[in-house]
Amino acid sequence: MCIAKSKGRVEVKCSMTGKPRTTLRGRTLAGLAVFLFMAVNSTPPLRAQQTDAPSDSNKQPEALLQRIVQLEARLKDVEAALAKAQPGGAVAASAPAPAPAPPSAAAPASTATSAPQGEVPAPQAEQTGQEPMDLNRTLLRIRGYSDVNLHGTTLRGDPASTTAFSLGQVNLFVTSDVSDKFKFLSEVVFEAGNDNVFGVDIERMLLTYSFSDYLNVSVGRYHTAIGYYNTAYHHSTWFQTATGRPFLFAFEDQGGILPIHNVGASITGKVPSGSLGLHYVAEIGNGRAYRTSEPVQNTVDDNTHKALNFAIFARPEAIRGLQVGFSAYRDLLTPAAPLAIDETILAAHAVYTGLDFEWLNEALLIRNAPRGMPRVFNTPGFYSQISRRFRSYRPYFRYQYVNAPANEPIFSPNVGLQHGPSFGLRYDMSEFVAVKVQYDYTMLRGDRAFHTVALQTGFTF
Amino acid sequence: MSSRLSVLSFLSATAVLLSAGLSPGLAPQSHAAADDSLAIVVNRTNPVENLSFSELRKIFLGEQTHWSNRRRITVVMLEPGNSERQAVLAQIYQMGEKDFINYFLHGMFTGEIHAAPKALPSSAEVLKFVLNVPGAIGYVKNPDVNESVKVVRVESRLPSEKEYLLRLHGKLPK
Numbered sequence: 001m002c003i004a005k006s007k008g009r010v011e012v013k014c015s016m017t018g019k020p021r022t023t024l025r026g027r028t029l030a031g032l033a034v035f036l037f038m039a040v041n042s043t044p045p046l047r048a049q050q051t052d053a054p055s056d057s058n059k060q061p062e063a064l065l066q067r068i069v070q071l072e073a074r075l076k077d078v079e080a081a082l083a084k085a086q087p088g089g090a091v092a093a094s095a096p097a098p099a100p101a102p103p104s105a106a107a108p109a110s111t112a113t114s115a116p117q118g119e120v121p122a123p124q125a126e127q128t129g130q131e132p133m134d135l136n137r138t139l140l141r142i143r144g145y146s147d148v149n150l151h152g153t154t155l156r157g158d159p160a161s162t163t164a165f166s167l168g169q170v171n172l173f174v175t176s177d178v179s180d181k182f183k184f185l186s187e188v189v190f191e192a193g194n195d196n197v198f199g200v201d202i203e204r205m206l207l208t209y210s211f212s213d214y215l216n217v218s219v220g221r222y223h224t225a226i227g228y229y230n231t232a233y234h235h236s237t238w239f240q241t242a243t244g245r246p247f248l249f250a251f252e253d254q255g256g257i258l259p260i261h262n263v264g265a266s267i268t269g270k271v272p273s274g275s276l277g278l279h280y281v282a283e284i285g286n287g288r289a290y291r292t293s294e295p296v297q298n299t300v301d302d303n304t305h306k307a308l309n310f311a312i313f314a315r316p317e318a319i320r321g322l323q324v325g326f327s328a329y330r331d332l333l334t335p336a337a338p339l340a341i342d343e344t345i346l347a348a349h350a351v352y353t354g355l356d357f358e359w360l361n362e363a364l365l366i367r368n369a370p371r372g373m374p375r376v377f378n379t380p381g382f383y384s385q386i387s388r389r390f391r392s393y394r395p396y397f398r399y400q401y402v403n404a405p406a407n408e409p410i411f412s413p414n415v416g417l418q419h420g421p422s423f424g425l426r427y428d429m430s431e432f433v434a435v436k437v438q439y440d441y442t443m444l445r446g447d448r449a450f451h452t453v454a455l456q457t458g459f460t461f
Numbered sequence: 462m463s464s465r466l467s468v469l470s471f472l473s474a475t476a477v478l479l480s481a482g483l484s485p486g487l488a489p490q491s492h493a494a495a496d497d498s499l500a501i502v503v504n505r506t507n508p509v510e511n512l513s514f515s516e517l518r519k520i521f522l523g524e525q526t527h528w529s530n531r532r533r534i535t536v537v538m539l540e541p542g543n544s545e546r547q548a549v550l551a552q553i554y555q556m557g558e559k560d561f562i563n564y565f566l567h568g569m570f571t572g573e574i575h576a577a578p579k580a581l582p583s584s585a586e587v588l589k590f591v592l593n594v595p596g597a598i599g600y601v602k603n604p605d606v607n608e609s610v611k612v613v614r615v616e617s618r619l620p621s622e623k624e625y626l627l628r629l630h631g632k633l634p635k
Contacts (some may be wrong), residue, residue, distance in 0.1 A: 173570060180533055184571050206572065212527050232571060239567055317515060355560050358560070431559050460566065 017131060040391040060201075116198045145171040147458040149243070155442075155450040167192055168183040168458070169204075171235045185207050189235050193253075202298075203235050203261065213224035214269040221298065225281040227362045229348040238458035241358060242424055243438040246383040246400045248364065252288065252295035257366065257379065257402070257411055258345065259288035259331070262307060277315035284308055290335035290410060299307050307331035313349075321354040333368070333410065342369045358396075362383040368410055379404040379411060387426075394426040406445075417445035433459040466627040478597040494528040497629040498620035499545055502588065503597045507532075514626060520598060521553045523565070523574035528596060536578040537590050537599035545584070548629045564583055602629070 026311030059308030089158040170190040178184055187204040206220040223230050229249045233240050250256035264285025271278035286297035313325025329345035347364035363382035370377075380403055387396035402420035404411040424438035488531040495519040501517065502510060508530055512520070526534055539546040541558055554561055568574030581587050591597040592609040603620040606612055618625045 152635065175569065177576070183575060210526070210533070210575070211530060213525060234570060236570065270596060431562055438582070 045371035062142075122435055127306070130176045130262045130301055140174060141171045144461045145169075145173065145238050145459070146207065147237045147414065147456050149456045150453040151455060153450055153452040153453065154444065155452070168237060168456075169235050169459070173236075176205070181210050185211070187235050212269070213274070216268045218268070219265045221263045221296070222259060222266055222285075224259050224285070224309055225268075225283060225327065226258055226264075226309065226329055226345055226350040228313075228323065228325065228351050228360065229362060230258070230260055234259070235457070237436075237456060238432075238460050240423065240433055240458075241387050241394060241396050241426055242398060243454045243456040245438050246362075246385070246398065247405040247418060248383055248400065248402055248446070250269070250363070255414060257381075257404070258364075259295075259307065259329070262286065262288075262309075263296065263298055264306065270313070273314075275317040277317055279313055281309070283310075287331040287335070290333060301331060303334045319352070322350075322352050324350045340371045342371065343367070344369075356389040358385070360385045368408065370409055377405050377408045377410075379408060379415070392428045394428075395426050396426065398422040398424075403445075417443075419443055421451070432461065433457065466498070468557060496603045497631075499548060499600045499629065500603045500606045500620040500625040501598065501600055501613045502591050502606060503598045503613055504591055505609070506595050506613045507598075509613055511617055514616055517615060518553055521549070521578070523568055523576075523578075527574055532596035533575070535576075535594055535597045538580050539587065539600075540577040540580045540582050540586070544629055545600060545602060548627070548631065549576055551611070552627055552631055563598055573619050600627070602624050 006280075078087040105208055117240055143266035147168035150164070151166065152163050155161045168191075171187045174186045174188060176182075184203060185204065185206045185208070187205045187376055188199045191201065192198045195303045197303040200371040202221060204221055204223065204228055206218045206222055208218040214390055223234055225231050227249070229246060231244065234270070237243060245251075249258060249260065251260055252258075262283065264283060264284040266281060266285075268281045269279065285307050287305075288295050289297045289302050307329065308331070309327060309329040311325060311327035313323055315323050317417040325348070327345075327347045329343075331343045332339040333343050333363045335341070344367040345364060346367070347362065348451055349360075351360045351362075352358065353360075361382075363380070363383045366379040366381075368377045369375075381401060383398060383400035385396060385398040387394050399419075399421045402415065403417045403419075404415040406412060406416065408415070410458070420440060420442040422440045426434055426436045428434050434457070436454075436456045436458065438452075438454045438456070440453065440454075441449060445453075464505070472515060475582070476531075477542055499634065501512065509528060516525065519537055520534055527533060538549065546576055550556060550561055552556065565574060565577040569577065579590065581590060581599075584605040587599040588607060591599050598613075604622075612619060615626055620627070
């Protein structure tokens with residue numbers, strides 16, 4: 001940088017190398033310090049206030065001293081202006097270069113793009129009653145998940161029981177910061193059925209308003225907070241240790257017995273509980289349909305009665321990774337008039353998910369009580385899954401069990417008794433690709449047990 | 462005359478240092494080698510003065526998403542490959558880079574975590590970000606701190622204090 005100031009006795013010239021040299025007679029140190037100070041603060045407003053130095057060399061130190069005092073006063077003014085500007089988040093005078101935009105990255109730090117340079121971050125909205133719509137901060141972020149499988153089974157009679165390659169779900173996970181308090185989340189899933197035809201489903205679609213850590217209100221289509229697995233693992237096999245979900249938590253269109261998805265509203269948050277780490281979930285929705293081929297009641301409900309679910313769980317600080325919880329779900333099923341069934345689903349879980357060690361345990365009881373009948377049909381189920389990571393390898397074991405009564409009004413004859421172990425190995429080829437191989441042995445009531453082997457490549461992109 | 466010059470020199474040098482301290486890109490480096498502490502910095506309007514290590518961990522893990530003034534917390538990290546980031550991953554997150562990625566991918570997928578930490582290339586960028594975003598929290602080496610941000614005590618200690626927890630080569634806090 002070369003700045004020439006000819007008025008007064010301080011004069012700076014540029015040498016051939018571009019380095020400044022001073023010709024100040026005597027007083028070199030003081031002059032250099034003053035120059036540096038002025039150079040660093042050489043903003044237009046400051047230079048506009050410069051006054052001519054006295055020509056008399058004897059008066060120069062006093063003038064410079066006076067100049068420093070003036071500049072210090074000016075500096076205080078700038079600091080005061082900065083302090084006033086801060087509450088609104090305005091760019092302060094001491095931030096000479098533009099800074100990155102504040103909306104958070106869609107992906108974690110290592111995969112996220114760096115903040116765009118040359119973009120001044122918009123200040124966060126003030127805490128007012130109404131949220132202003134900031135078009136510059138609304139970002140749509142997409143991450144994809146999918147898998148490809150090869151599986152074979154000794155089970156006969158089902159169209160999907162032949163050994164075959166199969167495409168898994170292609171899941172586009174879309175999120176957006178609508179504003180500082182509103183956020184949007186959805187899963188758009190492309191999936192082929194047993195007829196080999198691809199279809200598209202909106203598996204999740206939630207708009208959430210976050211009041212605080214203690215109260216978040218959401219509306220849309222969500223995964224019902226029954227137990228642990230259903231909200232911990234959605235439509236991505238890549239996150240899951242095993243190749244698939246426990247059959248207790250299988251999706252409705254894959255023979256699952258639970259109301260995995262629901263359309264309605266929910267509130268979630270923390271419960272002030274210190275180191276116990278209590279959280280709550282309360283949901284109200286349409287529940288599950290049994291009249292139509294589409295079990296999730298996206299737009300029309302079989303009945304006016306709404307499904308209610310309440311869950312509470314603890315994540316104690318003392319054992320990070322541990323979660324213990326309970327949930328209760330209640331709905332009225334009307335599979336065929338005039339039959340009406342009161343359904344209650346009670347679930348409990350205790351899981352530990354450390355970085356290396358994982359142990360999932362869940363048990364639930366589905367109680368279907370047809371109105372006008374004295375009998376209550378109880379369908380119990382549980383699974384336990386344990387795994388341990390050794391570098392990139394994670395061997396795992398799962399045992400699962402579900403037992404629906406033979407004449408259960410909703411699940412019979414498709415569910416019945418199913419139980420058996422699964423063994424598998426997951427190998428993380430990279431940060432974003434996992435290969436799994438799994439063997440299942442499944443025993444059925446009144447039928448032969450069957451074997452299944454599956455090879456899966458799950459990935460995120 | 463010589464005494465006046467000495468005063469003048471002192472004042473000028475002080476002014477230069479003060480000025481440099483207010484410029485993010487010109488942070489003094491003279492003590493960098495000796496001071497390896499990591500300062501936790503927030504916006505100056507943030508009322509927080511002190512954080513326990515547990516609170517700090519919850520904030521960085523995305524488990525606590527709002528400040529006491531109800532502003533949403535925005536965590537800012539340095540980009541991978543940075544020694545300060547490695548120290549924060551080891552001491553605050555207590556996980557490696559791969560687990561960090563997986564943690565936030567999974568957290569965002571479940572909807573429990575709103576967003577992963579913002580990643581910026583340099584301490585100067587972190588300071589600018591924290592200056593401009595009222596809910597931001599980040600970290601820089603203590604010698605890089607300037608007056609545009611507020612340094613938060615961790616377990617009631619400032620980075621300059623002996624028993625301060627977060628250091629480039631610090632041990633894992635209990």
